[in-house]
Amino acid sequence: TFDKSRRHFDYGAFTCFWSYFINEKDCYMKIKGSILIVALTMFGLEISSDESFDYSSREDVKEFIQEISSKHGFDRSKLFKLLSNAVYQEKVVRIMNRQPEGTMTWSRYKKMMVSESRLSAGEDFINLYRDELKKAEDLYGVPAEIIASIIGIETRYGRITGNIRVLDSLMTLSFNYPRRSKFFKVQLEEFLLLSREEGFNPELLEGSIAGAMGYGQFMPDSYRKYAVDFDSDGVRDILTNPVDAIGSVANFL
Numbered sequence: 296t297f298d299k300s301r302r303h304f305d306y307g308a309f310t311c312f313w314s315y316f317i318n319e320k321d322c323y324m325k326i327k328g329s330i331l332i333v334a335l336t337m338f339g340l341e342i343s344s345d346e347s348f349d350y351s352s353r354e355d356v357k358e359f360i361q362e363i364s365s366k367h368g369f370d371r372s373k374l375f376k377l378l379s380n381a382v383y384q385e386k387v388v389r390i391m392n393r394q395p396e397g398t399m400t401w402s403r404y405k406k407m408m409v410s411e412s413r414l415s416a417g418e419d420f421i422n423l424y425r426d427e428l429k430k431a432e433d434l435y436g437v438p439a440e441i442i443a444s445i446i447g448i449e450t451r452y453g454r455i456t457g458n459i460r461v462l463d464s465l466m467t468l469s470f471n472y473p474r475r476s477k478f479f480k481v482q483l484e485e486f487l488l489l490s491r492e493e494g495f496n497p498e499l500l501e502g503s504i505a506g507a508m509g510y511g512q513f514m515p516d517s518y519r520k521y522a523v524d525f526d527s528d529g530v531r532d533i534l535t536n537p538v539d540a541i542g543s544v545a546n547f548l
Contacts, residue, residue: 350470359483460498488515510534
């Protein structure tokens with residue numbers, strides 16, 4: 296689909312349609328020509344769009360692969376295969392372009408974010424992880440209720456963590472969203488490093504439209520810097536482990 300205006304509509308052909316019985320042959324030729332022009336225009340736009348979404352053929356993607364491979368010792372051919380398999384997400388760009396501007400009042404934010412269901416879920420979460428929240432408060436100096444509230448606001452206590460592949464989101468925003476491409480290329484680099492360090496399969500991880508992950512919706516750089524193995528099982532897992540998420544949110548703050 297295209298969010299493009301139909302720039303090649305032939306008003307002469309449209310007018311001619313209504314005078315069809317006056318000059319049938321002339322009208323037929325004009326309408327036929329207009330249909331051909333529109334078809335060719337749309338076909339051309341589609342080719343152009345497909346090329347910009349085919350990451351394997353883009354020079355800026357190849358330059359990024361070259362830079363990251365040299366900088367961090369990634370296997371160039373494997374990295375090329377991984378990034379080439381990323382899928383452009385139109386939804387990501389569309390939602391990013393609709394981000395609200397201006398300042399939101401507390402009353403409006405409270406009405407939007409604080410509900411009986413969220414409060415009930417928060418009470419259950421605090422009761423279930425009371426000891427871990429107290430431990431995080433003692434260790435990092437962040438009140439337990441603040442830690443729990445942030446996790447509740449971000450993901451409803453792990454219930455809504457995002458369903459878009461992080462690889463797709465970050466590739467889309469790095470190479471098809473010029474306004475913030477610099478920031479998201481850094482996040483893509485951090486995501487690749489994170490996946491290697493933690494043993495993640497980068498093709499499987501899912502998150503928000505911006506590539507944020509887990510209970511606390513950490514961006515890749517924040518995951519690398521602030522995630523902690525709070526239950527001492529040898530893994531920093533804020534994706535599926537609420538205990539690690541509690542310690543990591545507190546450490547972040």
